[in-house]
Amino acid sequence: xxxxxxxxxxxxxxxxxxxxxxxxxxxxxxxxxxxxxxxxxxxxxxxxxxxxxxxxxxxxxxxxxxxxxxxxxxxxxxxxxxxxxxxxxxxxxxxxxxxxxxxxxxxxxxxxxxxxxxxxxxxxxxxxxxxxxxxxxxxxxxxxxxxxxxxxxxxxxxxxxxxxxxxxxxxxxxxxxxxxxxxxxxxxxxxxxxxxxxxxxxxxxxxxxxxxxxxxxxxxxxxxxxxxxxxxxxxxxxxxxxxxxxxxxxxxxxxxxxxxxxxxxxxxxxxxxxxxxxxxxxxxxxx
Amino acid sequence: xxxxxxxxxxxxxxxxxxxxxxxxxxxxxxxxxxxxxxxxxxxxxxxxxxxxxxxxxxxxxxxxxxxxxxxxxxxxxxxxxxxxxxxxxxxxxxxxxxxxxxxxxxxxxxxxxxxxxxxxxxxxxxxxxxxxxxxxxxxxxxxxxxxxxxxxxxxxxxxxxxxxxxxxxxxxxxxxxxxxxxxxxxxxxxxxxxxxxxxxxxxxxxxxxxxxxxxxxxxxxxxxxxxxxxxxxxxxxxxxxxxxxxxxxxxxxxxxxxxxxxxxxxxxxxxxxx
Amino acid sequence: xxxxxxxxxxxxxxxxxxxxxxxxxxxxxxxxxxxxxxxxxxxxxxxxxxxxxxxxxxxxxxxxxxxxxxxxxxxxxxxxxxxxxxxxxxxxxxxxxxxxxxxxxxxxxxxxxxxxxxxxxxxxxxxxxxxxxxxxxxxxxxxxxxxxxxxxxxxxxxxxxxxxxxxxxxxxxxxxxxxxxxxxxxxxxxxxxxxxxxxxxxxxxxxxxxxxxxxxxxxxxxxxxxxxxxxxxxxxxxxxxxx
Numbered sequence: 001x002x003x004x005x006x007x008x009x010x011x012x013x014x015x016x017x018x019x020x021x022x023x024x025x026x027x028x029x030x031x032x033x034x035x036x037x038x039x040x041x042x043x044x045x046x047x048x049x050x051x052x053x054x055x056x057x058x059x060x061x062x063x064x065x066x067x068x069x070x071x072x073x074x075x076x077x078x079x080x081x082x083x084x085x086x087x088x089x090x091x092x093x094x095x096x097x098x099x100x101x102x103x104x105x106x107x108x109x110x111x112x113x114x115x116x117x118x119x120x121x122x123x124x125x126x127x128x129x130x131x132x133x134x135x136x137x138x139x140x141x142x143x144x145x146x147x148x149x150x151x152x153x154x155x156x157x158x159x160x161x162x163x164x165x166x167x168x169x170x171x172x173x174x175x176x177x178x179x180x181x182x183x184x185x186x187x188x189x190x191x192x193x194x195x196x197x198x199x200x201x202x203x204x205x206x207x208x209x210x211x212x213x214x215x216x217x218x219x220x221x222x223x224x225x226x227x228x229x230x231x232x233x234x235x236x237x238x239x240x241x242x243x244x245x246x247x248x249x250x251x252x253x254x255x256x257x258x259x260x261x262x263x264x265x266x267x268x269x270x271x272x273x274x275x276x277x278x279x280x281x282x283x284x285x286x287x
Numbered sequence: 288x289x290x291x292x293x294x295x296x297x298x299x300x301x302x303x304x305x306x307x308x309x310x311x312x313x314x315x316x317x318x319x320x321x322x323x324x325x326x327x328x329x330x331x332x333x334x335x336x337x338x339x340x341x342x343x344x345x346x347x348x349x350x351x352x353x354x355x356x357x358x359x360x361x362x363x364x365x366x367x368x369x370x371x372x373x374x375x376x377x378x379x380x381x382x383x384x385x386x387x388x389x390x391x392x393x394x395x396x397x398x399x400x401x402x403x404x405x406x407x408x409x410x411x412x413x414x415x416x417x418x419x420x421x422x423x424x425x426x427x428x429x430x431x432x433x434x435x436x437x438x439x440x441x442x443x444x445x446x447x448x449x450x451x452x453x454x455x456x457x458x459x460x461x462x463x464x465x466x467x468x469x470x471x472x473x474x475x476x477x478x479x480x481x482x483x484x485x486x487x488x489x490x491x492x493x494x495x496x497x498x499x500x501x502x503x504x505x506x507x508x509x510x511x512x513x514x515x516x517x518x519x520x521x522x523x524x525x526x527x528x529x530x531x532x533x534x535x536x537x538x539x540x541x542x543x544x545x546x547x548x549x550x551x552x553x554x555x556x557x558x559x560x561x
Numbered sequence: 562x563x564x565x566x567x568x569x570x571x572x573x574x575x576x577x578x579x580x581x582x583x584x585x586x587x588x589x590x591x592x593x594x595x596x597x598x599x600x601x602x603x604x605x606x607x608x609x610x611x612x613x614x615x616x617x618x619x620x621x622x623x624x625x626x627x628x629x630x631x632x633x634x635x636x637x638x639x640x641x642x643x644x645x646x647x648x649x650x651x652x653x654x655x656x657x658x659x660x661x662x663x664x665x666x667x668x669x670x671x672x673x674x675x676x677x678x679x680x681x682x683x684x685x686x687x688x689x690x691x692x693x694x695x696x697x698x699x700x701x702x703x704x705x706x707x708x709x710x711x712x713x714x715x716x717x718x719x720x721x722x723x724x725x726x727x728x729x730x731x732x733x734x735x736x737x738x739x740x741x742x743x744x745x746x747x748x749x750x751x752x753x754x755x756x757x758x759x760x761x762x763x764x765x766x767x768x769x770x771x772x773x774x775x776x777x778x779x780x781x782x783x784x785x786x787x788x789x790x791x792x793x794x795x796x797x798x799x800x801x802x803x804x
Contacts, residue, residue: 039457094750095753107773112766113766116770169455172454174456175483207456215740258546258549263557279555341719390720418642
């Protein structure tokens with residue numbers, strides 16, 4: 001079963017004239033690591049909300065087409081049920097922790113699911129361990145840094161054991177150091193979850209591409225509500241460059257795409273050193 | 288022209304045990320473009336708020352044109368040193384964009400005539416004329432940032448402190464803000480940018496003040512400081528991309544225009560390889 | 562707005578804090594009831610003395626003392642109305658002591674209970690879950706909103722806003738640039754919080770379980786017994802004809 005299946009999906013917020021999303025066809029298979037990106041206002045956050053059911057249940061509007069998350073029809077399934085399969089972390093670290101200790105926040109989800117206390121205890125321990133914040137267990141959310149708050153928010157979603165993790169611009173309020181740290185954490189925990197058995201799908205909605213590039217299997221570009229590019233990261237980035245779609249192509253690649261034909265390059269460099277070496281010496285003979 | 292002189296500044300928040308800023312001494316003057324860099328929590332915003340009088344030193348002094356900030360009201364200092372908050376929504380309260388711009392002007396006692404004239408000018412300089420009668424909350428993220436800056440520049444302070452201008456902005460929006468700030472620098476205004484985006488800082492500012500845990504660990508030319516790998520690591524920063532490129536290739540004068548850079552590089556290395 | 566700073570939550574570890582909020586609530590209610598039922602000054606003084614001990618056990622005497630400042634206003638009103646409407650100075654004293662006893666037992670309950678304990682007690686007591694969480698979150702977010710207020714205030718001051726200047730009417734007008742962004746920000750925040758709660762399955766089932774269920778322990782049984790004894794003692798005193 002696919003994690004996400006969207007067919008001819010269109011959505012318009014109530015009271016708005018323009019369509020936030022138009023005719024989106026998208027399938028995300030279980031276990032993928034996908035980036036959804038695009039210029040501001042393109043509809044990426046709207047898409048993220050649909051995956052959780054917040055649209056249409058909390059955000060009224062016209063939803064046309066079909067949207068399925070692990071086979072559940074988003075239109076007919078309550079948010080609380082979708083929440084057992086799909087968890088989302090939002091961009092503002094402040095507003096996702098509502099109790100007085102990280103532990104209580106991580107327990108919040110399972111408590112809502114009316115699980116027995118010892119099961120809740122197990123899940124809290126597991127979630128804190130997966131995200132690497134056991135030392136913050138008794139901390140008050142107010143005392144945590146932005147990066148720590150985001151990690152706590154992730155833990156509070158993990159305790160519900162979702163199969164799909166959606167992140168809506170999780171690093172936009174963090175400094176570069178915390179951002180890189182958070183992204184690394186996200187993919188480490190994806191690996192840990194998979195090693196324990198069972199696949200986890202990760203969908204990240206983001207502007208900042210360079211931090212994520214090495215972890216992704218797929219990039220989707222949304223522009224003005226439409227899905228314009230979808231595929232392997234490098235190909236999509238190059239296509240975006242050629243079509244002039246304003247996304248944050250990493251600087252090294254910006255240069256690579258421009259010079260590759262002239263200098264006969266085939267493999268993209270990962271660092272500035274590599275880029276310059278390629279320019280100097282051309283492609284290495286053996287490889 | 289405004290002179291900010293900081294001497295042995297120590298600052299502690301009222302309920303805190305530790306000093307947020309320790310032993311800071313520096314001078315910022317005419318027409319300088321300064322980036323205040325450092326990771327979150329290093330004290331950048333705290334320092335900025337000490338520079339414009341919102342916070343007063345616990346020990347030491349901050350003098351604006353020779354007068355201690357403790358003897359000046361925030362409004363008086365604001366007339367010379369504008370401060371743009373990182374969150375534009377912390378300032379919007381009017382129904383129309385033009386009223387946001389008029390607010391500061393009226394507070395500083397401009398006549399209604401001057402206010403009307405200035406609003407028109409300011410909105411057009413910042414590319415916001417078409418939104419004049421719109422509700423500020425309906426603008427896009429980038430437009431809000433521009434409006435925040437415009438509403439401060441309206442009364443033409445000689446210096447401007449901008450706190451984290453690029454948070455949450457996409458690439459196109461960043462370029463736009465950069466253009467705005469660069470034009471202020473070229474006008475000869477003193478522009479102080481607080482940011483953790485080193486590439487953005489490098490494209491606007493000549494000088495950098497690097498903070499780490501409340502202390503200044505670097506103050507000088509931005510390029511020199513950010514070439515120092517030990518310093519960069521200590522402050523949890525990164526060398527700007529263009530700087531790295533320049534160091535690796537030995538080619539200087541690379542401006543942030545990828546077409547331009549690429550053609551230079553392609554030319555330079557064609558010779559190497561053939 | 563500095564009174565909001567008092568809500569920046571401070572954790573305390575005392576005997577009183579470890580008690581189950583339900584037993585503390587019972588004791589508080591009984592103390593309050595007794596203070597209402599008696600006018601004998603000896604009883605009231607005894608009650609207050611007992612409460613001072615309770616407050617001492619909860620290491621909250623300082624907070625209680627500062628709340629007294631607010632009560633002074635009411636004491637004055639009591640004395641004035643007594644003297645105006647046929648009472649005596651003495652009756653003024655008695656009524657003031659009663660007010661003190663009442664408010665001190667309420668104080669004790671809140672000062673010795675953490676907000677999450679109060680929340681847990683509320684949900685066990687059968688309060689609707691939305692109410693319980695509204696209460697918890699209001700307290701949880703007070704420091705956050707305070708910080709936002711501070712940021713907005715600083716921003717507007719940097720645009721030349723001077724709250725100290727001007728007459729009453731202009732002071733009110735000058736509050737708009739602070740209140741409006743604060744209100745808008747707070748409303749936006751509530752939407753985000755609501756979303757975050759929904760995606761954690763809030764409302765999934767009418768029955769919620771609790772990770773750390775409230776458990777009555779030794780100290781609680783002591784408190785409950787004490788409460789019962791107090792009720793008995795009060796009844797006995799009444800039978801003896803104490804006012």
